[in-house]
Amino acid sequence: MDNDFCPVFEAIQLLQEKWTLHIVRALLDGPVGFNELARRVGGVNPATLASRLDHLVELGLVHKTIHSTMPPRTAYELCDAGVELQSVVEAIDDWGRRNLTGPLSTPVKVSA
Amino acid sequence: MDNDFCPVFEAIQLLQEKWTLHIVRALLDGPVGFNELARRVGGVNPATLASRLDHLVELGLVHKTIHSTMPPRTAYELCDAGVELQSVVEAIDDWGRRNLTGPLSTPVKVSA
């Protein structure tokens, strides 16, 4: 019932949180502010984005710099551990290009 | 508002569905039946597992063989496109070993 801290399991747990991978991918293009990050990612709503960023900051994958409180100006950027996720994103990228030819069908509902 | 079919985006969408990556990882160890797969993965509930498997089969990443209906005996195994996800799992594995030293803290709630 426990994997007794298995790093792979934990890593998957983290990366499967909705939008996390998208956010990391967007951050690979360099530091950004909140709203522009949302735009880069495309489709996240601010509440979720804020939540994911909090988590990523907490884990030390992302660094948040508040340049000024008012007018608000913040920058999010990947730390080393975050940048290392590039290899993961690239692997997904490769796989996607090779194996996805069209839009995915809608996932089957759990109770239907 | 649209990524106009960007394979990376789609791939991330797929892989971030809860348990999908865990399931793929478990299947990399070879064909299994439903219940044993659940045990290998550890923590999925049958409804979710069934749903994910349907989706993976539908996308052609997993092949389902029904050896007998009654007594029920089924085998799930990765097809080629599924096996190719090994590189993704490995990248995550590497990253996890290098960057995760202890259990993750609980994700921050969206509305709190």
Next chain:
DNA sequence: TATAGTGCTACAGTATGTCAAGTGCTAAAT
């Protein structure tokens, strides 16, 4: 002085995942 933009938070609603139980049947154990 309006307008648009910044980084968020709040709330209600919906989608998504979970828990426990159960089904119909058989192979192995008692």
Next chain:
DNA sequence: ATTTAGCACTTGACATACTGTAGCACTATA
């Protein structure tokens, strides 16, 4: 011969997670 135990799931009630839209306090530009 009769309990177990196991297979592959499904069902329905519930909890949690995510979404959409609005809004705040404020400034820089037009």
